[in-house]
Amino acid sequence: MSDPLLSVEDLTVTYRAAGKSVPAVRGVTFGLSVGETLGLAGESGCGKSSLANAVLRLLPLGAKTGGKVMLEGEDVLAMKPGRLRAVRWTEAAIVFQGALHALNPVQRVGDQIAEPMLLHDGALTDRAAAAAVKGLLSHVGLPERFARSYPHQLSGGQRQRVLIAMALACDPALLIADEPTTALDLMVQAQVLALLERLRTERGLAMIFITHDLSVLTHTTKRLAVMYAGRIVEEGPSDQLFTAPFHPYSAALTAAFPSIGDPGSRMHPSGLAGDPPDPTDLPSGCPFRVRCPVVEDRCAEIDIRLVAAGEDRSAACVLVGT
């Protein structure tokens, strides 16, 4: 991997709530090359959305970030506001979750897609922007006449396509998709995933795909990172991680999605007891140990970090490599 597009080093995100500091992301490191895809999986509250928002500095005021986010060689966290504005949308764009709420209900879809283009290119005429909008709409598989529609006139899947068109408006090299298919039907989800895959190959987009549905990721992204309590606890090629996870948490997540036709999961739903830990009151040692089915005494003492686990894979568990 020469010259990664994005390189995140020891990133931390800390919120403040009720006078307490809440560590949401606790030291995450990863890299992404041009055209590469990475899936980020984990439960609500594991820090995956905070991580995504930190990459483009979209966190609320009062959130403190540490570490480095290098996007095409520049540190996003150290950028001046003007430079940051220029980078957002043109170098990296986000497709937000909840297609229902991410669009302005009283503005035509075409105008919303044109907005970032007009803001980023002062020389662009309205007419040229309108033409570009039509091109983008047909690129994401929507009829051009939808430019004049309002969001409520579109279905959930169509709105999600509009959001993707919007994210592509300024031709970014990196697309961050935060739960882009969560609220969608199975068939529509398949349509959106196929669209993202087509865009990746046609445009050479690098993609970070965030979801709690691990099964979606295995087919969409080449690499997979599983997050727990603000850290990556396992990382590796998607198919390997999904079929043979090292970390007991990854194992529980993969088992939660039954393989239809597998007699082992028929009439036998598999879950993980307990709840994610309170970030203000993390257990000592491994934060997963309180829910871990294979916990040992030493887990309470060792705050384990990612260690190499075979070729191209790593996991944060004392049982790995022993």
Place this chain on the structure above:
Amino acid sequence: MSSLVEVAGVSVRFGAARAVDGVDLTVETGEVLALVGESGSGKTTLIRTILGLQYPTAGSVSFQGKPVPNHGPAARSYRRDVQMVFQDPTGALNPRQTIYEAVAEGHRIHHGHEGEKEKVAEALASAGLRPPERFFPLYPHEVSGGQRQRAVIAGAMILHPKLLLADEPVASLDASIRGEILALLRRLVDQTGLTVLVVTHDLGLAWNIADRVAVMYLGRVVEVGPTDQILAEPRHPYTRALLSVVPEVHHLEPQILIGEIPDPTRIPTGCRFHPRCPVVAGGEADRLGILEMCKSVDPQFLEGVACHASPPHAGGGGT
């Protein structure tokens, strides 16, 4: 097994929209039946009709052999026997009410205050919230999403219903919690003889807990059968397409249907699925000589499936 609910020729119209368009469906006592379909297939309208919240425009729903009552003491007892669990537990609970109050409410309406505390404790424990007393004073925001859904289920179970209608009970929950809630539903069925009709678009859920699956498309049930059979050898092309795009299914070539469910005010002629049907689009219907039938004749529901291509032809050779 005897049938608990009998849906016979039920149609529900909203103006020109035919939301449910002639559904026959039986729910057997003590089973988990998964009603599967996309948004707009009419599955939610159908369970609202079973619940008595919606009158059918045509046809009838009967419960234990009698028509669903809509007033008087019989309706009161029906509302005890049939309980509902919604998709989003956060929306289903009053944020200003404690878990105790939320669970006790149904009991109070039907039985007054007598034995309330014991009943609430029993319901919470049966839903896996132990020790129950710890949850009495907590507000919904003080417990996790999974515990909130357990509280909603406890609120339904306190009345010892015969039928539980669950609308996407795990769709808004994390993957790790999903399995726990499904295991709870299955355990309630196995241990208390409860019957569950679960509405979902998640075929993995059906594989996990359902005895039978019914697939709905545009207001109609297009295929019904035992889960093992439907998910191993789907006969309707729509079921086949749905199954092929489940990320965990590897033995079927993904068939991504174009477009979305049509508008229920303009249901296509002939087989309602024909404009999106891969059997029609791929030319197979033409080769079988049934293309004209697909376009003009509404297929009858025969031996668990409503498809012109399925009954005689697909017997051995289906994918």
